[in-house]
Amino acid sequence: MISVFGSANMDLVAYVAQAPARGETVTGHRFRTVPGGKGANQAVAAARAGAEVAFLGAVGDDGFGAEMRAALAASGVDVRGLRQVPGPSGIAHIVVDDDGGNSIIVVPGANGTVTGPSDADLAAIAGSRALLLQLELPLPAVVAAAQAGRAAGVPVVLTPAPVQPLPGELLDAVTMIVPNEHEAAAITGATGPDAALDALLERVEEAVITLGAAGALYGSRSGERLRVPAAEVKAVDTTAAGDTFVGALAVARAEGRPMADALSFATAAAALSVLREGASTSMPVRSEIEDFLA
Numbered sequence: 595m596i597s598v599f600g601s602a603n604m605d606l607v608a609y610v611a612q613a614p615a616r617g618e619t620v621t622g623h624r625f626r627t628v629p630g631g632k633g634a635n636q637a638v639a640a641a642r643a644g645a646e647v648a649f650l651g652a653v654g655d656d657g658f659g660a661e662m663r664a665a666l667a668a669s670g671v672d673v674r675g676l677r678q679v680p681g682p683s684g685i686a687h688i689v690v691d692d693d694g695g696n697s698i699i700v701v702p703g704a705n706g707t708v709t710g711p712s713d714a715d716l717a718a719i720a721g722s723r724a725l726l727l728q729l730e731l732p733l734p735a736v737v738a739a740a741q742a743g744r745a746a747g748v749p750v751v752l753t754p755a756p757v758q759p760l761p762g763e764l765l766d767a768v769t770m771i772v773p774n775e776h777e778a779a780a781i782t783g784a785t786g787p788d789a790a791l792d793a794l795l796e797r798v799e800e801a802v803i804t805l806g807a808a809g810a811l812y813g814s815r816s817g818e819r820l821r822v823p824a825a826e827v828k829a830v831d832t833t834a835a836g837d838t839f840v841g842a843l844a845v846a847r848a849e850g851r852p853m854a855d856a857l858s859f860a861t862a863a864a865a866l867s868v869l870r871e872g873a874s875t876s877m878p879v880r881s882e883i884e885d886f887l888a
């Protein structure tokens with residue numbers, strides 16, 4: 595089993611030729627709501643990629659909360675650890691432009707009420723092959739979950755987004771960090787992915803820097819280095835490409851596959867996700883990933 599301790603947000607997605615500048619109003623082509631949030635996205639990605647997944651987090655007592663719970667369950671995610679709290683669910687306001695680029699505002703809502711893992715969360719984490727974390731829950735809660743994973747000998751995989759300063763106590767508990775290139779530059783202050791990778795490996799055992807259409811760069815403290823090109827596809831919507839990548843990577847690693855294979859699996863899953871619109875709705879199932887690799 596893979597545990598994801600993280601956020602659930604309803605994505606409110608507007609499609610527009612070009613995102614508006616400050617003070618500007620533009621007319622979009624289309625609007626829709628899609629269950630998302632980095633935590634829930636990674637949970638769906640991992641479940642579709644073929645793992646048993648427990649999602650640990652919170653939604654509000656509004657319609658979005660009920661919809662998100664149902665969507666996670668429909669993707670095969672175990673939602674027994676998803677609490678309902680009074681007040682609004684988290685939302686993400688997303689603008690997708692005609693080039694497939696995006697800009698996002700997250701309002702935490704129920705996610706902001708999560709102060710740490712519950713006893714049931716701790717039991718789920720301790721029984722997992724991997725724990726996936728992101729930074730859309732309050733930082734003390736993320737740190738406590740990471741430390742619980744580390745104490746139980748469970749690999750802790752951190753997506754450091756939205757990017758913010760990372761306390762030493764968090765990095766001490768993380769096994770693998772998976773930033774995109776902007777996050778890697780912000781965290782390390784290094785110029786270029788190779789230098790950023792070196793800097794990350796001073797703090798964690800393994801790191802993967804995702805480079806969008808340029809692929810991904812992996813390194814481990816034991817000296818292994820791998821560069822994986824992205825698959826050549828026509829990107830329609832890159833929302834949650836990184837979450838799809840991490841979810842699939844964790845599944846392949848939990849199955850004991852070598853890192854090079856796991857990176858190929860994750861790259862295929864992420865490429866399939868950018869071919870379709872939306873966050874969780876764009877993620878491929880295992881047979882699609884295997885067909886793509888074949």
Ligand code: ADP
Binds near residue numbers: 827834
């Ligand atoms: P994030 O979504 O977190 O910003 P990236 O943009 O780096 O992360 O994308 C994560 C992974 O998704 C990349 O390593 C790559 O494998 C895949 N990917 C992203 N954009 C594209 C694209 N345009 N074409 C093919 N694969 C892509």
